[in-house]
Amino acid sequence: MKVLVIEDEKSIAEAIQAILENAGYEADLAFDGEYGLDCILTGIYDVILLDLMLPKLDGISVLKRSRHMGNDTPIICLTAKSQLDDKVLGLDQGANDYITKPFEAEELLARIRVQSRQSTTVQANHLQMGNLILDLDSRELKSPTRHISLSNKEFLLLETFLRNPNQILSKDQLIVKVWGPLNEAEYNQLEVFVTFLRKKLRFLEANLEIKATRGAGYSIREVSS
Structure with missing residues (x-):
């Protein structure tokens, strides 16, 4: 399974990439919103991990534009913010799930498994x-x-x-x-x-x-x- 990680803090992005690859996933990185959106729109990813605080194009805008352009890949929002309003905004704009940093590797992998199972059931082989x-x-x-x-x-x-x-x-x-x-x-x-x-x-x-x-x-x- 192929996962896209859109996270501007390179140390965090690379740590997430290592977690995913150790779990057997392929993981690509994008360090700003504009590039991340381009990657999303190729349609080759099974799950997207999207930070909300991004340069060039913020995460909510990435989310809105990707959904507006017809991409329905499961998106899990990552953010250091824990306020309820931020979670609601992300979910209202089409996010499938939400996880607050810092998080445990096991929790992240469990959430990815849930989204990959759900997306697999509706996709043809x-x-x-x-x-x-x-x-x-x-x-x-x-x-x-x-x-x-x-x-x-x-x-x-x-x-x-x-x-x-x-x-x-x-x-x-x-x-x-x-x-x-x-x-x-x-x-x-x-x-x-x-x-x-x-x-x-x-x-x-x-x-x-x-x-x-x-x-x-x-x-x-x-x-x-």
Whole structure:
């Protein structure tokens, strides 16, 4: 399961990341609200841990905008504030749960388990677009006539595309979702894996294409026959 931690205090964020990874989760970090919102909107996370006191864009604004834009990923608010009004405001704006810092690792993990169970029951175990189905459990990509297994990076990249159909995703967005925090060295890797996926789409005789838009990024679209 993949968790996004949006927390501006790096020592706290890294401590939470260590707790999550020791528990077997994948964990990405965002240190300000604007970047955190971009990460949320990729749709690849199972649970979001969101601090309310953030630079650039505060946590309540991140929450409101993500819900307004249709993202329904479970969000657990993290804050040092303990006042009832802050809890009510977060929940009213679409938060699924609320935990006050400091907290015990066991409590945090228990709350994440609750939210992941609830979200799993309403999510299908596959993504479908055109004549292709991506099985989220087996990581197999299937067409009416063939099927093929994907590597971890191929799966994460294609999952990101399929959760955002017909939407141009920037290279930065894609790299963050597949490789984690931005690293210039990954730009060439992204192009390599896009090439891999294009070859597999052709092998499967898919009616989809990954289109590059100069200066903007990539998108996945159906191809008319």
